[in-house]
Amino acid sequence: MSTRPKTTRTAPSRTRAVGVWLIALLVALVATVQIRSEAEVERSLVGVDATSLAFLIDDLHRANDSLSAEKADLTQRRATLQSGGGGAADQVLTDEAIRLRALEGLIRVHGPGIVMVIDASGLTALDLQDALNNLAAGGAEAIEVNDRRVVTGVPIAETSDGVAVDGVVVVPPWKISVIGDAERLADIADLMSQQLRADRRVRSASYRVDADVVIRSVISEKPFVYAVAAQNR
Amino acid sequence: MSPHGLASIALVALVALATGFVLADQIRAQLLTPSNQVARYQALLRSVQELESTNAGYRSQIAQLRAEIDALESEAAARSATTQSLNNQVADLRAHAGLVAMHGPGIVVVLRNGIAGPGSGGGTGYLVNFQDVQDVVNLLYVQGAEGIAVNGRRLTPLTAFSGSEGQIVIDQGPPLSSPIMVVGVGDRNRMSDALSDQSSLPDIRAREVQFQLRLSFTGSLDISLPAYDSSLQIPNVHPT
Structure with missing residues (x-):
C-alpha cells in the first residue's frame, strides 16, 4: 500500500x-x-560588403568594355589575315610588332596624358610602386619617371642612395610622365596629389594635363635566361 | 513546495529567460538587416556573378581568336621568308609581353588570410589585399623574375592591381581572394633568398605576427605559366 x-x-x-x-x-x-551562424555570416561578408561589391561591379564593367574592344580588334585582324595574301600578313605582323614594342617600352612614344611632379624627401620604393600602380590602374599606357621608362616588371628597388628604377637612382623631384586617357588619368592624379600633400615627407605634388606627352626613354630588351616560351600561344 | 519542485520552477524560469534573450537578439538582428537590404545585397551579388560570367566568356573568345590568328600568321610565314622573319620577331615580342605560355625553374608563393582580431580595431588587416600581391610581385621582379602569374592570371607590361578589402583585381580579370598563389619563373635561389629575408615585405611580416596572415613559398625546377588572355590595347600611345 x-x-x-x-x-x-x-x-x-x-x-x-x-x-x-x-x-x-x-x-x-x-x-x-x-550565435555561430551570425559569426560565420559576419566573417564571410567582411571584405565583400555592398560598397565593395559596387566597386567590383564598376571594375568588371570597365574590364568587360576593354575585353569587348580587344575582341573586336582581334576579329578585325583575323578577317584581314583571312582575306589577304602575304602582303596582308606582313602588314598585320608589322603593326603588331610596333604595338608590342610600344607597350613593352622598347620604342619612343607620344600621346595625350598627364605629367606629375612630386618633390619629397624620404619617399621609398614602395611609395613609388604604389604611385605607379595607381596610375596603371587608372589606364596608363606608357610611363616614364625622371627619364627612366617603366613598365610592370621593371625593378623598382630601395638602395642606400635612394629609390632606383632598373638599377638607376631617381633623385627627387620625381617627374612622372604618363600617356593614356587624359581625363581618367587627371582624376587619379588629382586624388594622388591630395593624398601626397597630406604626407609630411612631401614638399609639393602637382600635375598638369598635356595633349601630347612625349616619352623618349626606352627599355633595353632582355632575353630570357631561365624561361622557355611555348612555340604557340 | 518540495525543494525538487522549487528547483524545477527555477530551471523553467532560467530556460524562459534564455529563450527571451535569444528571441530578442534575433529580432534585433533582423531589424539591423531589413529584408530590402538583403535583397539589394543579393542583387549586387547576382550582378557580380553575371559580369564575371561575361568576363570569362570574353577571355575564352580572345584566347580562341589569338590561336586562330597565330595559325593564319604561321600559314602566311610558311610561304615567305620576309613574313617568317616578321613572325619570329612578333613571337619573341609576344613572349615578353606575356601573350605566350612559358615554363622554367621558379618559385610558388602562397598568401593566406589570417585571423580577424578581437573587436573592430583590427579592421581588415587579416585579409590578403592587392597591395600584398603587388609587393610580392615587385619583390620577385626585383630578383629577376622573367614571368609571373597570380592565381593563373599572367602579368603583362601593363598590369595593374586594384581591389578593396580582401578582393584583388588584376587587369580585366575577375576578383580574386585568399588563398593567392604567385608563381614566378626565373632564378629560384635569388627569389627564395629574398623571400626568406625577414626585412623584406615589412607590412606582410607585421601582419603575420598581428593577424597570423600566412606567407609560404617553395622552389620548383619546372613550373608553367599560362598565356595572358585579356586586353592589351594602347589606343592613346603612338610611336614617335
Missing part, C-alpha cells in the same frame, strides 16, 4: 524533469546555432 502512491508521484515528476532538460537542451542548441 505504501509503495503505490510513491510510484505515482515520482513518474510525473521525472517526466517533467526530463521535459525541462529537453527544453533547456533545445534552447542551448538553438542559441549556439544562432
Whole structure:
C-alpha cells in the first residue's frame, strides 16, 4: 500500500524533469546555432560588403568594355589575315610588332596624358610602386619617371642612395610622365596629389594635363635566361 | 513546495529567460538587416556573378581568336621568308609581353588570410589585399623574375592591381581572394633568398605576427605559366 502512491508521484515528476532538460537542451542548441551562424555570416561578408561589391561591379564593367574592344580588334585582324595574301600578313605582323614594342617600352612614344611632379624627401620604393600602380590602374599606357621608362616588371628597388628604377637612382623631384586617357588619368592624379600633400615627407605634388606627352626613354630588351616560351600561344 | 519542485520552477524560469534573450537578439538582428537590404545585397551579388560570367566568356573568345590568328600568321610565314622573319620577331615580342605560355625553374608563393582580431580595431588587416600581391610581385621582379602569374592570371607590361578589402583585381580579370598563389619563373635561389629575408615585405611580416596572415613559398625546377588572355590595347600611345 505504501509503495503505490510513491510510484505515482515520482513518474510525473521525472517526466517533467526530463521535459525541462529537453527544453533547456533545445534552447542551448538553438542559441549556439544562432550565435555561430551570425559569426560565420559576419566573417564571410567582411571584405565583400555592398560598397565593395559596387566597386567590383564598376571594375568588371570597365574590364568587360576593354575585353569587348580587344575582341573586336582581334576579329578585325583575323578577317584581314583571312582575306589577304602575304602582303596582308606582313602588314598585320608589322603593326603588331610596333604595338608590342610600344607597350613593352622598347620604342619612343607620344600621346595625350598627364605629367606629375612630386618633390619629397624620404619617399621609398614602395611609395613609388604604389604611385605607379595607381596610375596603371587608372589606364596608363606608357610611363616614364625622371627619364627612366617603366613598365610592370621593371625593378623598382630601395638602395642606400635612394629609390632606383632598373638599377638607376631617381633623385627627387620625381617627374612622372604618363600617356593614356587624359581625363581618367587627371582624376587619379588629382586624388594622388591630395593624398601626397597630406604626407609630411612631401614638399609639393602637382600635375598638369598635356595633349601630347612625349616619352623618349626606352627599355633595353632582355632575353630570357631561365624561361622557355611555348612555340604557340 | 518540495525543494525538487522549487528547483524545477527555477530551471523553467532560467530556460524562459534564455529563450527571451535569444528571441530578442534575433529580432534585433533582423531589424539591423531589413529584408530590402538583403535583397539589394543579393542583387549586387547576382550582378557580380553575371559580369564575371561575361568576363570569362570574353577571355575564352580572345584566347580562341589569338590561336586562330597565330595559325593564319604561321600559314602566311610558311610561304615567305620576309613574313617568317616578321613572325619570329612578333613571337619573341609576344613572349615578353606575356601573350605566350612559358615554363622554367621558379618559385610558388602562397598568401593566406589570417585571423580577424578581437573587436573592430583590427579592421581588415587579416585579409590578403592587392597591395600584398603587388609587393610580392615587385619583390620577385626585383630578383629577376622573367614571368609571373597570380592565381593563373599572367602579368603583362601593363598590369595593374586594384581591389578593396580582401578582393584583388588584376587587369580585366575577375576578383580574386585568399588563398593567392604567385608563381614566378626565373632564378629560384635569388627569389627564395629574398623571400626568406625577414626585412623584406615589412607590412606582410607585421601582419603575420598581428593577424597570423600566412606567407609560404617553395622552389620548383619546372613550373608553367599560362598565356595572358585579356586586353592589351594602347589606343592613346603612338610611336614617335
